[in-house]
Amino acid sequence: MNLLESYLVISSILFSLGIFGIVTRRNAIAILMGIELILNSANINFVAFNRFGGMHKLDGHIFTIFVIVLAAAEAAVALAIIINLFKNAGSVDVDEANTLKG
Amino acid sequence: MDNSTLFALLILFLPFTAFLYQLFFGKKLGAQTHLVSLGIMGIVLALSLGFFFQLFNHDLTGPILDVSGEWFSTGAFTLELGFYIDKVTIIMLMVVSLISFLVHLYSTAYMKDDPRYSRYFAFLGLFTFSMNGIILSNSLIMMYLFWELVGLSSYLLIGFWFEKNSAANACKKAFLTNRVGDIGMFIGMLLIFFTVGTFSINGITGAVTNGAFEGNMQLLSIAGVLVFMGAVGKSAQFPLHIWLPDAMEGPTPVSALIHAATMVAAGVYMTVRIFPFLTPDALQVVAVIGGITALGAALIAITQMDIKAVLAYSTISQLGYMIMALGVGAYQAGFFHLVTHAMFKACLFLCSGSVIHAMHHSLHHLGDHHTDPQDMGNMGGLKSKMPITYTAMLIATLAISGVPFFSGFLSKDAILAGTLSYYHTYHGWTIFLPIAGFGAAMVTAFYMFRLIFKTFHGKPVKPEIHEHVHESPLAMTAPLIVLSVLSLAVVFTLPQINPLDGHGWFAHAVGNGAHAAGLDIKHVNDGIHHAHHDAMNISLIVATLGILVSSLFYLFKIVNVEKLTSILNLIGLYSLSKNKFYIDAIYNALLYKPFMWFSKLASTIDWDIYDQKIVDGWGWITMKISVKSQEADYNWLDQKIVDGFGRFANYFGNELRTTQSGVVQNYLMGGIVGLVAIILIFQQF
Numbered sequence: 001m002n003l004l005e006s007y008l009v010i011s012s013i014l015f016s017l018g019i020f021g022i023v024t025r026r027n028a029i030a031i032l033m034g035i036e037l038i039l040n041s042a043n044i045n046f047v048a049f050n051r052f053g054g055m056h057k058l059d060g061h062i063f064t065i066f067v068i069v070l071a072a073a074e075a076a077v078a079l080a081i082i083i084n085l086f087k088n089a090g091s092v093d094v095d096e097a098n099t100l101k102g
Numbered sequence: 103m104d105n106s107t108l109f110a111l112l113i114l115f116l117p118f119t120a121f122l123y124q125l126f127f128g129k130k131l132g133a134q135t136h137l138v139s140l141g142i143m144g145i146v147l148a149l150s151l152g153f154f155f156q157l158f159n160h161d162l163t164g165p166i167l168d169v170s171g172e173w174f175s176t177g178a179f180t181l182e183l184g185f186y187i188d189k190v191t192i193i194m195l196m197v198v199s200l201i202s203f204l205v206h207l208y209s210t211a212y213m214k215d216d217p218r219y220s221r222y223f224a225f226l227g228l229f230t231f232s233m234n235g236i237i238l239s240n241s242l243i244m245m246y247l248f249w250e251l252v253g254l255s256s257y258l259l260i261g262f263w264f265e266k267n268s269a270a271n272a273c274k275k276a277f278l279t280n281r282v283g284d285i286g287m288f289i290g291m292l293l294i295f296f297t298v299g300t301f302s303i304n305g306i307t308g309a310v311t312n313g314a315f316e317g318n319m320q321l322l323s324i325a326g327v328l329v330f331m332g333a334v335g336k337s338a339q340f341p342l343h344i345w346l347p348d349a350m351e352g353p354t355p356v357s358a359l360i361h362a363a364t365m366v367a368a369g370v371y372m373t374v375r376i377f378p379f380l381t382p383d384a385l386q387v388v389a390v391i392g393g394i395t396a397l398g399a400a401l402i403a404i405t406q407m408d409i410k411a412v413l414a415y416s417t418i419s420q421l422g423y424m425i426m427a428l429g430v431g432a433y434q435a436g437f438f439h440l441v442t443h444a445m446f447k448a449c450l451f452l453c454s455g456s457v458i459h460a461m462h463h464s465l466h467h468l469g470d471h472h473t474d475p476q477d478m479g480n481m482g483g484l485k486s487k488m489p490i491t492y493t494a495m496l497i498a499t500l501a502i503s504g505v506p507f508f509s510g511f512l513s514k515d516a517i518l519a520g521t522l523s524y525y526h527t528y529h530g531w532t533i534f535l536p537i538a539g540f541g542a543a544m545v546t547a548f549y550m551f552r553l554i555f556k557t558f559h560g561k562p563v564k565p566e567i568h569e570h571v572h573e574s575p576l577a578m579t580a581p582l583i584v585l586s587v588l589s590l591a592v593v594f595t596l597p598q599i600n601p602l603d604g605h606g607w608f609a610h611a612v613g614n615g616a617h618a619a620g621l622d623i624k625h626v627n628d629g630i631h632h633a634h635h636d637a638m639n640i641s642l643i644v645a646t647l648g649i650l651v652s653s654l655f656y657l658f659k660i661v662n663v664e665k666l667t668s669i670l671n672l673i674g675l676y677s678l679s680k681n682k683f684y685i686d687a688i689y690n691a692l693l694y695k696p697f698m699w700f701s702k703l704a705s706t707i708d709w710d711i712y713d714q715k716i717v718d719g720w721g722w723i724t725m726k727i728s729v730k731s732q733e734a735d736y737n738w739l740d741q742k743i744v745d746g747f748g749r750f751a752n753y754f755g756n757e758l759r760t761t762q763s764g765v766v767q768n769y770l771m772g773g774i775v776g777l778v779a780i781i782l783i784f785q786q787f
Contacts, residue, residue, distance in 0.1 A: 023771045031767075098764055 007048035014041035028082045028092040032075065039071045106153075106167040110185045113149050113195065114234050116142050117202075120227035128220025136210045139223040143203040143230065150199040153192045157611045164188070170240055170302070179299065186240030186304065189611040190437060194237045194371055197444045198364050202230045204581035205359040208452055211577040212355050212459055222262060222353070229255035229360060236368050242291045242329070243301040245372060249287070249332065252365050253280050259360060260352040272348035279345040283335020290328025293321065294379075303375055310379040311618040319381055322619060326384035329376055337369025337421045340395040344686055346418055350410040354455030357410060362417050362451045363444040370424040370440050377433055381619045389429025389524070393538035395422030398683060400545040404552070405680040408476045409454045412553050416502065417447055419542055423517050426535060431626035432520025433615030438608060439513035442594065446501040446510060449585035453495035456574040456582065457481070457557060460488060464570035473567070478553065483562040487571045492558050494582035499554050501589040503547035504645045509591050511641075512604040514543060516630070519637035523629030540644050547648025555656035602638065 014037050021034025043064045050060025082092055089096050120142040128135050156166060170184020187195075206226060213222050232255055235248030253276075261273030295301055297318075298309035315322040333339070338346035349361045360366070373380075373388065380388065396419050403415035420443045427436030454476075461475035473480055485492045501508035504515065521535040562568035573579070592599055595606030617623045654660050670676045681687065761768075 019774060023767050023774070094767070095765065 002052075004048055004052040007044060007052075011041040011044040011048070014038075014044065026093045026095055028085060028094050028097075031094065032078050032082070035078075036071060036075070039067055043067050106187065107169055107185065109149050109152060110167060110187060110238055113146050113199070114231065114238055116146050117227045117230035117234065121224050121231060124220045124224035124227060128224060133214070133219065135220045136206065136223055139227055140203075140206050140210070142227070143199070143206045146230070146234075147199045147203045150192075150195045153187065154196045157189055157192055158607065166192070168240060168304070181243060182241065182302065183244045184240045184302075185238045187238065189613075190374060191237055193437075193441060193608075193611065195234065197441055198230070198233050198237060201359055201363045201444060201448050201585075202226070202233075204448070204584060205355045205452075208358075208455070208578050208581045209353070209355045211575045212455055213353060218262070222259075225255055225258045225262070226356075226359070229259065229365070233364050233368065237371065240303060241301040242294075242303060242306075242376075245375070246284075246288065246291065246332075249284065249336065249368070249372075252360075252368060253277060253284070253336070256280075256349070256360050256365055259356040260349045262352055262356070266351065268348075269351040272345075272351040276345040276349050279342050280335040283331045283333070283342055285331075286328045286334075287330075287332025290325045290331065293325035293328065297321065297325075306376075307378045307616075307618045315619075319383075319620070322379065323381040323383040326376065326380040326619075327387050330373060330380070330384065330388055333369030333373045333425070334391060335369070336372075337366050337425065338395075338418050339369070339391050339422060339425055340398060341685070343395060343399065343418045344689060347411055347414040347682075350408075350414050354410065354451060354458055357414075358448045358451030358455065361414070363448040366417060366421055367424070367440050367444060370421060370428070370436065373425065373428050374433070374437050374440075377428055378616050378618045382621050385429050385431065385621065387429070389426050389521075389535055392422045392424070392426030392429050393521075393535045395419065396426055396542040397422075397538040397545075400542040400549065401679050402682045403549045404545060405676060407478055408474075409457065409478050409481075409553065409557065410451075410476055412478075412549060413447070413450055413454055416450075416546065416550065419546060420447065420502070423514065423539070423542070426539065427517040427520050430520045430524035430535060431617075431621055431623065432517055432523075432630055433623070434609060434612050435513060435516030435520050435630070437612055438594070438604070439510075439517055441608070442501065442509035442513045442589070445585055446498040446508075446589040449494055449498040449582060449589060450502070452578070452582055452585065453491050453498065456488065456491040456578050457484060459574055459578070460484075460491075460571045461567065463572070464567050467570045468566060470567075473564075478556045480564050480567060481557045481562075482560045483558070483568055484571060485558040487568065488558075488573045490573060490579045491582060494579075494586040495558070496554060497586040498589050499550045503550050503649060504543055504641055505649075506602060506642070507591050509589050509594055512591050512594065515634075515638050515641055516604060518543065518641050519630045519633040520626075522633035522637050523626065526633065527625075527629060540640055543641055544644035544648040547645045548652045551649050551652035552656050555652065559657055560659075 018034040018037030018039075018041060021037060022031050025031050025034065046060040046064045046067070048060075050058070085097055086092050120139045123138050124135065131137065153166070165186060165188040167185050167187040170182040173181045173183045175181070206223070209222065209226070213219060216222060229252060232248045232251030236245050236252065239245040239248060257273045257277045260276050261269050263269045264273075291301065294306055298306055298314045300306060300309070310322065335342045346361060346366065350357055352361070399415045399418035399422060403412050403419065406412045406415060420439070424436045424439045424443070427433075427439060458475050461481065465471070465473055465475055497508065501510035504511045518536065518539045521539045525532045525536050587593070594608045595604060598606040614623055614627050655663050655666075667676050678684070
């Protein structure tokens, strides 16, 4: 097993955990955390490919920084939504947020 | 347009305007509606007189008018219509317009109180229009057009009292019998047209003179006989004569105008017109047909009891004379007889109409509606009651019997001379023609005087009817007087007044005719001239004999007629004549019955078999198939397949809706499972 593969395995595990979190959790905050995990697994991939996959200079690094910035923005918006949800429904359980269902 | 053309157009179309007027506005004047027709016929008569006086212009040679205009052109050929007026045309025009006028006048009294008074005058106008068309036309095709029109007007007038079954049948019979002749005429015309390329009579004569049929005279003979077939139908010659006696179902003035004087003479007129290009062979056929008709019809007339039937057979017989005359080349004699016959036969018919009218009124007065007013068996002794009618009829009878001083003598004599001369030229079987001629002359004298004696002489058979008979009104007697005067010989021979010599203005105007197809007309006329004296002597003898026998039988009653009849009937002679030589019965058996049998057979096949079995069978099968197909459609296609799709969709939809829970995580789960599945599948490749 070379170094790239071990990075990819780590990122796959993180990605799977993130998916698992999103699919199984009822708590909106836990789902948000799953999304963060998926984003970070992608970041690991970027950096690993930049280091071992023949990409030149700092392309991967820059993408990673962009992703972190976007993740911060996303987290801010998502938490705002969750707070509003909590205010309206009295809970952060996503199963409860079904008022649009016909 | 010069005056002659204008006058010709007026003569042709004025009667047509009378027709249109009576047809559309006939009710306006009510019982006076005849004034319009009478006025128009008066104008036509005056115009004809205008032409007539041109006959005496001695500088005149050749036609007075010969114009034609294009009718239509198809590129390959052009059809032209036009007028041709020569002296023969003028005399014929004069005859038709005079008799038409007199018959119009006569009808005002005869047809009075008829519910279809204006229609009657409309038809008379239509007839006069079409007859003038025949006379004026310069081509066979135009003649044919008007030929059919006179056929139509004859049909309409024979069937004028169509409530009577016999009249309705008679008009159909007349029309259909004429069709047979007309088909022949049309084929003949086309045969000629395809050889010479024109329908114009002068054009055809010219082409024949120039040898258009050189080496192919049989074709011209056949074409000539075929065209002549038209005349056989229209002029009621054997074997197509059967319609004319039935045509007496029409009003009597119509019989006088159409079925005695003019329309039936149209066949003779047409033969006169085509005479120049009838080959000697064709003329022989013409002569034989004329001879058979002249003698046969005269023999039938002997035993008829209906006054109009006697006159009808007499007409057929006299037309046979004219045809025979043309056949033997006696052109002038044939046309002369046409004109004299028109006068005295119209007179005879109008006289018989006068008698019938009087009888009818008497019967009406007695309230008797079953006795036949036309049956001579109910008449007798009318002489004292109807003196004018009697005198007129006697003069006309003397004329038709061929007694000197009367017109019939001259024309018949000329015809008989023609037949004798024909026999002198050809010998052999042609002796039939003079025998037929003289025989018919004797028989004619016999049966005409039989008619006179039975009607006017002796004691009244039924005194109560005789009691109420009165002379007819002036409108009816005036035409009788005019026509009986015109039956005198001197009218036709002026300035010559010798009653035994026929050379006068008429002979001068008509001439001896011309011939283009191989008949030596000069030779024929020399022969006629030589035979003239013999013919005159024999015809005087036979006429005297006929009148004598007739007076012995019917005036003095020396011979017991019933006994003689039963003796003759031992060999069936009386029945033969009474039943018209069984010709109608033969046609009935040979043509009518097989035809009806065939029609019935065709009807059976069509209705019972084809319609009932095959067509209805198809219907039945279709119905059965439809029921099955409807069942299959409903039970299978509709219920199973169409509804099945519906139920399937319904069921599936119901099942699938449970998966749409609204829980995003479930969808995501599904998406991921699907993604993994796709990845796993694509890894295999």
